[in-house]
Amino acid sequence: MLFKVLAAALLFTPLVQAQDRIRVSPSSPGLASWPVHLAAKEGFFSREGLSSEIIVMRTNTGIAALVTGAIDFTTAGGSALRAAVNGAPLKMILNITKKADLWIVGQKNLQRVEDLRGKMIGVGGNWGTQFYQVLEALKPSGVDKDVQLVSTGDVANGFLTLQQGSMPAVALTPPYSILAKRMGYRDLIKTSDVIPVSPTTGLVTTKEKLEKEAPKIRRAIRAVFRAVEFARTRKSDTVQFIMKQYKMDKDVSEAVYDAIMETLNPTLSLTDAEVQVELNRIAEQTKSKITMKPAELADFSMTRQVAQELGR
Secondary structure (H helix, E strand, C coil): CHHHHHHHHHHHCCCCCCCEEEEEECCCCCHHHHHHHHHHHCCHHHHCCEEEEECCCCHHHHHHHHHHCCCCEEEEHHHHHHHHHCCCCEEEEEEEECCCCCEEEECCCCCCHHHHCCCEEEEEECCCHHHHHHHHHHHHHCCHHHCEEEEEECHHHHHHHHHHCCCCEEEECCCHHHHHHHCCCEEEEEHHHCCCCCCCEEEEEEHHHHHHCHHHHHHHHHHHHHHHHHHHHCHHHHHHHHHHHHCCCHHHHHHHHHHHHHHECCCCCCCHHHHHHHHHHHHHHHCCCCCCCHHHHECCHHHHHHHHHCCC
């Protein structure tokens, strides 16, 4: 009798399926990679049968970990494209921010961009995407040749150096850019006003994983899509997520929400022409000739397929 009861219980009890593990590496604790964090917090990865581990690594470390197979994705899209141009077997498969999401914020005594001449600017990473964005944003004013860019490691440290007064200006992403401006620091440049297309943040994986683990990658893409749709349609819930994730007041979190929505790429993919803009930028910055085509560095076919499946 006991055997029959146990057998019946096993028959009608849903089996808990083992989940595939994925490791994703944002390059900073900032909100640039917010859909990845949101997908983890709201269980979108889990619903796709994925056990997600989000590991913040500095840009170069994250790219190296991706190449060696220690992680599955980096979100440092711009730097990963530069690495791919130099031979790393990487491809961008999803793009989160089509616009530059960086603000150059200065000490309270700085009134205008020209006041940065001869001064240091703290930038996250080490001669990665943010370094080049800052120089490109300063170019119209002619200040790009008269500043010294110094690595702060990441944007969180950059915000700290601004508060400590050890840097005249720093480059920040949300939420730190919002917090700095609320504290009275000078908003000198909004880089998206100067740089029209800059695919800085997304999902980048290796060519090998793209070939051998396509179903898992597709599920990861679907989870990020669902997180983006959640954020776009449920502002109050997303503001609550920002408040909890970064321990910020509601009014600041609402301002952060507006900032990330402004730089969000709604399709999560890029055209070949948009990828080519970034390739041309890399060629100009590195003073080199790049013969690679967009298709060699990016493959948004899965992202477009998922978008179609979800009716986006």
